[in-house]
Every structure is written in C-alpha cells, then in structure tokens.
Amino acid sequence: MSDIHIHVEHLTRVEGHGNIVLNARNGTIEQVQWQVSEAPRFFESFVRGRPWHQLSHITSRICGICSIGHALASLKATEAAFGVAVSEQTAVLRRLALHAENLQSHILHVGYLVAPDLLGVGSVFPLLQSHPDAVRKIVRLHRLANEMSDLLCGRTTHPITLVPGGFSAIPSAKQLKEIRQRLLDAVPVTNDIAQLVLDCAGALPAFARETEFIALVDDDEYALYDGMIGSTDGGRFPVADYASVANEFVVPHSTAKFTRHRRASYMVGALARFNLSAARLRPMARQWAEKFGLRPVCHNPFMNNVAQLVEFVHSLEDSVYWIDYLLKRGLDTAEAPAKFKARAGRGVGAVEVPRGILFHDYTYDHDGTCERANCVIPTNQNHNNINQDLAAFAPTLLQKPEKEIERSLEMLVRAYDPCISCSTHLLTVRFVR
Amino acid sequence: MKPRIAFFDFASCEGCQLQVANLEETLLDVLRLVDVVSFREVMKEHADDYDIAVVEGSIARPMDEERIRAIRARAKLLIALGACAHLGGVQRLGNRWTPEQNKKAVYDGADGNDIGDNNPFFEKPRHRALDEVVKVDVVIPGCPVNRDELARVLVALLTGRRPPIPDYPLCVECKKKENVCLFTIGKVCMGPVTRAGCGAACPTYGNECEACRGFISHPHADAQIDVLRKHGLTPEEILSRQTLFTARHLEQQGKVS
Numbered sequence: 001m002s003d004i005h006i007h008v009e010h011l012t013r014v015e016g017h018g019n020i021v022l023n024a025r026n027g028t029i030e031q032v033q034w035q036v037s038e039a040p041r042f043f044e045s046f047v048r049g050r051p052w053h054q055l056s057h058i059t060s061r062i063c064g065i066c067s068i069g070h071a072l073a074s075l076k077a078t079e080a081a082f083g084v085a086v087s088e089q090t091a092v093l094r095r096l097a098l099h100a101e102n103l104q105s106h107i108l109h110v111g112y113l114v115a116p117d118l119l120g121v122g123s124v125f126p127l128l129q130s131h132p133d134a135v136r137k138i139v140r141l142h143r144l145a146n147e148m149s150d151l152l153c154g155r156t157t158h159p160i161t162l163v164p165g166g167f168s169a170i171p172s173a174k175q176l177k178e179i180r181q182r183l184l185d186a187v188p189v190t191n192d193i194a195q196l197v198l199d200c201a202g203a204l205p206a207f208a209r210e211t212e213f214i215a216l217v218d219d220d221e222y223a224l225y226d227g228m229i230g231s232t233d234g235g236r237f238p239v240a241d242y243a244s245v246a247n248e249f250v251v252p253h254s255t256a257k258f259t260r261h262r263r264a265s266y267m268v269g270a271l272a273r274f275n276l277s278a279a280r281l282r283p284m285a286r287q288w289a290e291k292f293g294l295r296p297v298c299h300n301p302f303m304n305n306v307a308q309l310v311e312f313v314h315s316l317e318d319s320v321y322w323i324d325y326l327l328k329r330g331l332d333t334a335e336a337p338a339k340f341k342a343r344a345g346r347g348v349g350a351v352e353v354p355r356g357i358l359f360h361d362y363t364y365d366h367d368g369t370c371e372r373a374n375c376v377i378p379t380n381q382n383h384n385n386i387n388q389d390l391a392a393f394a395p396t397l398l399q400k401p402e403k404e405i406e407r408s409l410e411m412l413v414r415a416y417d418p419c420i421s422c423s424t425h426l427l428t429v430r431f432v433r
Numbered sequence: 434m435k436p437r438i439a440f441f442d443f444a445s446c447e448g449c450q451l452q453v454a455n456l457e458e459t460l461l462d463v464l465r466l467v468d469v470v471s472f473r474e475v476m477k478e479h480a481d482d483y484d485i486a487v488v489e490g491s492i493a494r495p496m497d498e499e500r501i502r503a504i505r506a507r508a509k510l511l512i513a514l515g516a517c518a519h520l521g522g523v524q525r526l527g528n529r530w531t532p533e534q535n536k537k538a539v540y541d542g543a544d545g546n547d548i549g550d551n552n553p554f555f556e557k558p559r560h561r562a563l564d565e566v567v568k569v570d571v572v573i574p575g576c577p578v579n580r581d582e583l584a585r586v587l588v589a590l591l592t593g594r595r596p597p598i599p600d601y602p603l604c605v606e607c608k609k610k611e612n613v614c615l616f617t618i619g620k621v622c623m624g625p626v627t628r629a630g631c632g633a634a635c636p637t638y639g640n641e642c643e644a645c646r647g648f649i650s651h652p653h654a655d656a657q658i659d660v661l662r663k664h665g666l667t668p669e670e671i672l673s674r675q676t677l678f679t680a681r682h683l684e685q686q687g688k689v690s
Contacts, residue, residue: 040535050526061448116477136458142455156455169638
C-alpha cells in the first residue's frame with residue numbers, strides 16, 4: 001500500500017485558521033493532526049482592568065458569527081456577579097435574539113459552507129449557476145435572520161441593544177408583528193431547502209463513534225438561553241459548577257486547553273442539544289428530524305449538519321411562539337434596564353450558541369472593574385472530540401484515493417462548524433499511532 | 434476582464450468578512466462585477482493572482498507579517514477591512530502586557546503547565562494595524578464594517594471613483610437622524626471625535642458611541658476630554674473610553690505606550 005501524506009493548510013469554509021495533517025505508511029496511520037494556527041488574541045487577559053459596562057462589548061468581538069451569544073453569556077456573568085435579576089420581557093427578547101443568531105449561523109453553515117460538499121463543488125459560487133433557485137432561497141433565509149437580529153439587537157454583528165440589566169432599545173409591537181409574519185412566510189422556503197438537503201443526505205458518511213454530549217437542559221423547553229448543564233452520560237449540574245464539567249486541562253506537546261468530562265472527550269453543539277432535548281423541539285422541527293432518521297442519541301458527528309437544520313426549523317417556530325406570548329402579555333417598549341450597583345463578586349453565565357454551550361466567568365472588584373475572566377468556548381470543547389473522531393475515522397478511509405480521504409476529513413471537521421477565531425486558546429495536537 | 438478580488442483574514446472575529454455575506458442579494462450583484470479568486474471562509478479554490486486584496490484582522494506574529502507582505506506584493510490595491518485592520522482591534526488592548534504575561538493570564542488555572550514555549554503559532558504576538566506593516570490603499574473602518582458603506586466603497590472602487598468615507602464626526606449623522614443627544618440624558622459618548630459613516634448606529638439604539646471607526650483627521654481631542662470630565666467621568670473612566678478601540682491614536686499622540 002502506498003504512503004499517504006495529506007496536509008490541508010488553512011481548511012476552507014470554516015471560521016478561522018486550522019490545518020489537517022494525515023501521514024500513513026504501509027496502511028498504518030503515523031500521524032493525524034488537527035492544528036489550529038489562529039493568532040492568539042488573549043481576551044481573558046486584556047479584559048482585566050476594563051469597566052463592567054465594556055465587558056459584553058469587548059467579548060462579543062471574540063466571534064463575528066456568534067457575537068449575540070457571547071454578549072448574552074457575558075451579560076449573564078456580569079448580572080450574576082452583581083446580583084441583578086432581569087425582567088421576564090428581557091428574558092423573552094433575549095431568547096428571540098438568540099434565535100435570530102441561531103437562524104443566521106445555521107443557514108450560513110448548512111447553506112453556504114456544507115451544501116457545496118453535498119453537491120460536489122468547491123463553494124457556493126458554482127451553485128449560483130447550477131442551483132440558482134436554491135441559492136436565492138438560502139440568501140432569503142439568511143437575510144431574514146439578519147433582519148431579525150437588526151430588529152432586536154440594532155445590528156447583526158456585535159449587538160448594540162443588549163446591555164446589563166436589559167435592553168437599551170426595544171422593538172415596537174408593529175415591528176414584532178411584521179417579523180412574525182415573515183418568519184411564517186419563510187416556512188415553505190425552509191421546507192424546500194430541507195428537502196434539498198434530504199435529497200443529498202446520502203453524501204454524509206455513515207460514521208459513528210460513541211461519545212458524551214453536553215448541553216444546557218431544561219424541563220420546560222429546548223434549552224438555549226437558560227438551563228442546567230446536562231450530559232447524555234447522566235447528571236445535571238448548576239452552571240456555576242461549569243469548571244467541574246469542562247475540566248479544562250493542558251497536555252504535553254499541546255498549547256490547547258482541552259476539556260473532558262466522563263470520557264476522553266465530549267461534543268457540544270446542535271447534535272448535543274438534539275440528543276439531550278429532542279423531545280422538547282417544536283412539532284415541525286420534530287417532523288424534519290424524523291424524515292432525516294435523526295434520533296437521540298445519535299453518535300454520527302456528520303449528523304450535526306442535520307441537527308442544525310432541525311434547529312433552524314425549531315427557531316422559526318419558537319420565535320413565533322415567543323412573539324405571540326409577548327404581544328399577548330403586553331409589550332413595554334419604554335422598559336428601562338434593571339437598576340443595580342456594581343460590587344465585588346464573581347459570576348458565571350452560560351448560553352447555548354450555534355456551536356454549543358458557552359461559559360463566561362468574571363470576577364469584579366468593588367467598583368466593577370474586571371479582575372479575572374475565563375471563557376470556555378464551544379469549539380474549544382469540541383477540539384478534543386474532533387481529534388478522537390479523526391483517529392477513529394481516518395483508518396476507515398485508507399483504501400480510498402488521497403483526494404477522497406482529504407475531502408472526507410475536511411467534511412468531518414467542517415461538520416462541527418468550528419469557529420476557530422472563538423478558540424481563544426491555541427491548539428496543536430500530535431498523536432502517532 | 435473583470436477585476437480579480439481576494440479576501441484574507443488575520444487576527445479577528447471574521448465579523449467583517451461576514452458582512453460581505455450579509456450583503457445578501459447585493460452581493461449577488463457585486464459578483465457580476467468581479468471574479469472572487471480566494472475567500473477561505475467560503476470557498477475551497479484559491480489563486481495567487483489577484484488585483485484587489487481585502488484584508489480583515491490585525492497583524493500579530495512574524496508569520497503574519499510575512500503573509501501580509503506577500504499579499505501586498507501581489508495586490509494592486511489593498512483594502513483594510515474593519516477596525517482590526519484599521520486600528521489593531523480590541524486585541525490591541527493586550528499590548529500593554531508582555532506576551533508572557535498574557536499567556537499566563539489565559540492559561541493560569543488550567544490543569545497542567547506546559548503551554549508550548551517553542552510553538553511558532555505563539556511567537557511574540559503584538560497586535561498592529563495593517564498600515565504599521567505594509568502600505569494600505571483604502572480603509573473601510575468600523576467594528577464591524579457597516580454593510581451599506583462596504584457596498585458603496587466596493588462600487589466606487591470598481592467604477593473608478595474615490596471611496597466615499599466621511600471625515601466628519603458622528604454627531605452630524607446623529608443629528609440628521611434627530612436622535613436625542615446622549616449628553617443631554619445623563620449619558621456620555623465618543624461621537625464628537627469619531628468618524629461618521631455607520632449612521633450613528635450605537636446612539637440610535639440608546640448606547641454611547643465607542644469610537645470603533647477611529648477618530649476623524651482633526652479631532653478636538655482636548656475639548657472632548659473636557660466635556661467628559663464635566664459630565665463627571667474620572668480620568669480612568671475617560672481613558673477606558675479613549676482606549677477601547679482607539680489606543681492607536683493615543684499611542685500616536687504619545688499619550689499612552
């Protein structure tokens with residue numbers, strides 16, 4: 001058997017810079033490496049000394065795609081530190097903001113980044129010629145998600161209105177009704193796109209490796225904004241105890257903070273949420289999961305793409321539910337953020353962002369200056385699991401042509417929708433077998 | 434022949450490249466005017482032969498300097514996209530510590546101590562703007578860039594006109610929107626010294642301007658400090674606002690290192 005050397009420098013169609021390396025000699029893998037070469041930015045270091053009101057604005061800049069989620073995790077950490085309780089209206093509007101981000105991020109990933117793999121091309125650009133109608137529908141859904149973010153957050157990237165204690169500006173009832181109607185109008189288009197993906201879902205490899213899945217869970221809803229930490233291996237843990245779930249650790253020959261819980265690694269993201277909360281999905285989302293044959297607990301990481309699509313449908317339905325709820329109970333567009341005084345203390349905030357569970361943990365001094373910060377990012381929690389998957393998946397590919405192996409490994413990493421800029425901690429992994 | 438355009442990113446959140454995707458249908462129109470030959474975030478294909486390079490992110494390490502120099506050598510026109518490329522981004526705030534201190538702050542508390550001292554991906558990161566390393570032809574400011582302005586600049590460049598980036602303060606746009614001035618309702622704002630072009634996005638939604646677009650060419654910097662002081666801010670509070678995105682300007686004035 002010939003030797004195989006694959007080096008994918010700067011994997012494309014992912015957010016941030018990462019490399020895949022595979023070396024095999026005589027049918028034995030000598031090295032599989034998923035390398036992240038992103039320049040470190042040291043957020044947890046440079047937020048020290050910054051005033052509390054800047055924290056969510058700084059940390060939203062960790063990620064352009066999930067800036068709303070970072071802002072919300074940040075606000076929840078600050079509010080926990082200062083003992084601030086937000087109003088019910090604020091909690092509902094924040095849920096809607098999170099849905100807008102989930103819609104935007106999932107359609108970007110499935111529509112622009114993964115669909116080219118399923119249809120056998122290098123990017124969305126050739127699809128403009130081959131599938132013009134589908135591309136226009138994807139663009140339309142993407143625009144709707146962004147306009148929903150604009151409405152709730154003041155803009156799509158780096159939210160303006162999300163502030164400690166509440167909102168600095170609140171959309172009108174008329175605007176909420178308009179976006180509600182547009183969400184409903186988007187259902188047939190969404191079904192068309194889901195059907196298109198279903199038609200070529202056979203291109204997703206049938207690979208499975210048992211692992212642990214971790215996500216927020218709640219008895220009453222498909223948890224995104226709030227909940228306890230849940231695991232498919234059992235147990236529920238308060239968010240404040242995140243450190244004993246994530247167990248960040250550093251290994252020799254690596255500069256990453258890895259995470260692990262009960263097993264060698266765990267996975268977070270849409271598939272983890274689905275595996276823990278599928279029963280609490282809205283009806284249309286559940287129907288699409290069934291059509292794709294997606295059932296909990298699913299151990300095929302490639303099905304994360306499908307779980308994202310299912311969540312897209314859920315976010316449409318759940319947004320309509322919460323807008324109806326707000327309009328029925330009465331919207332107070334003049335509601336000011338909750339009043340509070342900065343004080344010394346520590347707070348942890350967690351939310352589910354498109355790529356998985358996100359923790360922010362801040363310690364403030366008496367006048368609300370940040371003294372210490374720790375952010376545990378979804379992609380960082382997944383790096384370890386990606387490596388375990390690569391090690392299990394690569395040996396099954398060795399009979400295939402090198403181009404095909406490369407494409408399959410790329411698809412595996414891409415299925416995690418890695419957000420490498422987010423990974424504030426750097427990773428290099430090397431294992432020789 | 435259509436101009437060949439390539440997108441690149443360095444240390445950043447990639448939110449400004451996302452604004453390219455966020456042009457939605459307008460992007461489909463722009464694509465009729467150019468050939469996109471490299472855009473790692475969305476396409477697998479890559480070519481080294483391009484006319485226009487659009488670059489997001491700050492330059493941190495020797496390996497990044499090398500890469501931006503190679504991009505500069507190939508591009509006829511180099512566009513700095515967003516606050517990281519323009520000013521060094523919020524991550525420039527980390528430059529006040531040594532790389533070793535930053536590493537310690539990020540990794541302390543994790544189980545284990547080996548953080549890879551000889552790793553080239555970690556070599557001496559100091560975040561700088563693009564034009565501190567190479568010549569930049571056009572700057573599109575903002576964190577993130579405003580997508581309408583992005584479209585206006587691209588269309589201007591493709592039709593041979595000067596990019597329409599304003600050089601007047603944000604207050605002009607804020608007044609045109611008939612916003613209530615934040616200074617009159619007990620808040621403060623960096624609008625009086627900040628470059629307009631975002632439609633006064635933050636004040637319009639009830640938040641102070643944080644100067645993510647950088648200062649105008651001739652800001653009344655001392656008057657701004659006086660106004661902030663009169664509104665009750667301590668020197669530390671004033672400094673925290675002046676440095677969030679614009680530490681570079683203060684460095685240039687020799688006010689901070």
